[in-house]
Amino acid sequence: xxEKAHVIGDQxxxxxxxxxxxxxxxxxxxxxxxxxxxxxxxxxxxxxxFEPLILREESIPGLLIVVRLGMRTLEDEHLLRSVDxxxxxxxxxxxxxxxxxxxxxxxxxxxxxxxxxRRQLLVAEGQQLLDAGFPLLPTLDYPHWTVTLSAPTxxxxxxxxxxxxxxxxxxxxxxxxxPIQ
Amino acid sequence: MxxxxxxxxxxxxxxxxxxxxxxxxxxxxxxxNSFDPQPGDWVTVGDGDESPLPARVIRRDANxxxxxxxxxxxxxxxx
Numbered sequence: 001x002x003e004k005a006h007v008i009g010d011q012x013x014x015x016x017x018x019x020x021x022x023x024x025x026x027x028x029x030x031x032x033x034x035x036x037x038x039x040x041x042x043x044x045x046x047x048x049x050f051e052p053l054i055l056r057e058e059s060i061p062g063l064l065i066v067v068r069l070g071m072r073t074l075e076d077e078h079l080l081r082s083v084d085x086x087x088x089x090x091x092x093x094x095x096x097x098x099x100x101x102x103x104x105x106x107x108x109x110x111x112x113x114x115x116x117x118r119r120q121l122l123v124a125e126g127q128q129l130l131d132a133g134f135p136l137l138p139t140l141d142y143p144h145w146t147v148t149l150s151a152p153t154x155x156x157x158x159x160x161x162x163x164x165x166x167x168x169x170x171x172x173x174x175x176x177x178x179p180i181q
Numbered sequence: 182m183x184x185x186x187x188x189x190x191x192x193x194x195x196x197x198x199x200x201x202x203x204x205x206x207x208x209x210x211x212x213x214n215s216f217d218p219q220p221g222d223w224v225t226v227g228d229g230d231e232s233p234l235p236a237r238v239i240r241r242d243a244n245x246x247x248x249x250x251x252x253x254x255x256x257x258x259x260x
Contacts, residue, residue, distance in 0.1 A: 070192055070228055070229070081204075088245075114252070
């Protein structure tokens with residue numbers, strides 16, 4: 001393995017070129033999969049034990065509108081962290097989306113109070129995600145779904161991004177928060 | 182929006198109870214060996230979109246930290 005250092009932002013991640021050499025993806029994407037990084041994190045934090053993946057008994061509705069909260073949430077860096085956490089939890093690559101119940105954003109905000117704290121949203125149609133080869137799993141409690149990817153690669157990230165539109169202004173946004181000083 | 186916070190969180194994965202799982206290794210303090218959040222501690226969580234929010238640590242498992250977000254000035258109606 002090459003001893004060239006990888007630098008992610010201002011942080012040195014590891015000293016290998018595993019990703020660029022073997023997978024052809026850039027430095028930002030090797031953080032979750034780099035063998036040296038995984039070994040280092042396991043040594044520091046211990047092994048992660050997967051939780052059982054329990055699915056709701058729920059079929060995909062004919063019209064399923066899903067959202068990601070925030071306008072930067074599908075950027076590579078953010079998406080990689082999200083799929084990394086999903087993999088750490090269940091052993092699958094995926095990320096969270098929320099169903100908009102019958103297109104009612106205010107009802108969504110009642111089900112998930114954090115929604116009213118986000119100014120902008122990215123929106124997709126569930127069927128388009130499915131048609132593009134990204135299965136939707138009814139995980140956790142309603143209205144949570146997980147969009148699954150076969151691998152956390154830049155191509156898949158770009159593809160999934162292309163299926164979302166926005167950002168749109170959040171109809172359920174309620175400006176009640178003050179920045180932390 | 183670049184802001185200073187302790188832990189990065191995915192807003193879409195926040196539960197109905199405002200609890201969210203975060204990873205120290207994903208946050209800006211990943212290399213800060215003095216950062217050792219314990220249940221009961223207050224931290225700040227951010228997602229790069231909105232201003233960071235205060236959150237209380239409710240569970241810790243090595244790299245994984247579960248926090249309950251406190252949305253300031255938010256009065257929750259409870260039946």
